[in-house]
Amino acid sequence: MIQQHHALALQDVRKRFGNTEIIRGAQLQVARGERLALIGPNGAGKSTLFNLISGRFAPTSGAILLNGRDIAGCTPYQVNRQGLARSFQISNLFTNLSVYENLRCAVLWHLGYKYAFWRKLSALRDAHARAEEVLELIGLQRQRHTLAGVLTYAEQRALEIGITIAGGADVILLDEPTAGMSRSESDAATELIRKVTVGKTLVMVEHDMSVVFGLADKVAVLVYGEVIACDTPQRIRANADVQAAYLGGLHEEAA
Ligand SMILES: Nc1ncnc2c1ncn2[C@@H]1O[C@H](COP(=O)(O)OP(=O)(O)OP(=O)(O)O)[C@@H](O)[C@H]1O
Structure with a gap:
């Protein structure tokens, strides 16, 4: 049952590409303030589901409720205006701008549409303050003048997280968020994600089980376009259907 305290809910969401149904009646509820990891085998439809939620694709049918309002078929811009921000697997940074400038662009982009033209100066001041705040949150103050293109890989991913939350x-x-990272980088990224999502609702696609089990309040398992289980990490670990469908090596990986 969909309730008001759900930040995000999918109701029988389907997506067809040509003759192939990739998302096949997905159901999901994410409570406000919850951190949910979406896992599943390659090709299960995780990225497609993200594209549906963030407005890149329109579902063939079904409802996607963001804070109780159906956003199915809205553009990415409209979805963002309604309070949902998304990071990408592929880097989304301006490599020739500094860390600070990247953050300020992200904030301005967000503020620019909310503020009338005659309030531009105050928008600039607000953008500066918010960029400073995010810079500190993601721990990149010392790299504020560094071009994004020459940051380390882990720093670039941290900046992307900063850009995502900036608005x-x-x-x-x-x-x-931790793809391609070493263990220690991934541990640091996990802590960063935990910190920047306090009081927010997080949905992440993640293959690294130690990140999933270290961070998520709930784990949703997507198999062939259906959410076959959504529960606490402990119960997911013990779920026989999940084990059979996907998580053969889970105990070892997460141990
Ligand atoms: N635009 C598209 N047109 C046609 N088929 C698509 C399109 N996008 C995705 N698919 C297909 O949908 C299926 C699910 O892909 P998707 O990338 O969503 O899976 P995934 O769970 O994210 O996989 P991975 O873990 O490997 O990233 C794949 O068979 C893919 O080929």
Whole structure:
């Protein structure tokens, strides 16, 4: 049952590409303030589901409720205006701008549409303050003048997280935020994600089980376009259907 305290809810969402149904009646509820990891085998439809939620694709049918309002078929811009921000697997940075400038652009982009033209100066002041705040939150103050293109890989991913949260969205979608990282980088990224999502709702696609089990309040398992289980990490770990469908090596990986 969909309730008011759900930040995000999918009701029988379907997506067809040509003759192939990739998302096949997905159901999901994410409570406000919850951190949910979406896992599933390659090709299960995780990225497609993210594209549906963030407005890149329109569902063939079904409802996608963001804070109780159906956003199915809205553009990414409209979805963002309603409080959902998304990071991408592929880098979304301006490599020739500094860390600070990247953050300020992200904030201005967000503020620019909310503020009337005659308030531009105050928008600039607000953007500066917010960029400073995010810079501190993501721990890149010392790299503020560094061009984004020459940051380390882990720093670039941290900056992307900063850009994603900069606009103040209350629902954050992160697509494989620790992909390609070493263990220690991934541990640091996990802590960063925990810190920047306090009080927000997080949905992340993540393959690294130690990140999933270290961070998520709930784990949703997508198999062939259906959410076959959504529960606490402990119960997901013990779920026989999940084990059979996907998580053969889960105990070892997460141990
Ligand atoms: N635009 C598209 N047109 C046609 N088929 C698509 C399109 N986008 C995705 N698919 C297909 O949908 C299926 C699910 O892909 P998707 O990338 O969503 O899976 P995934 O769970 O994110 O996989 P991975 O873990 O490997 O990233 C794949 O078979 C893919 O080929």
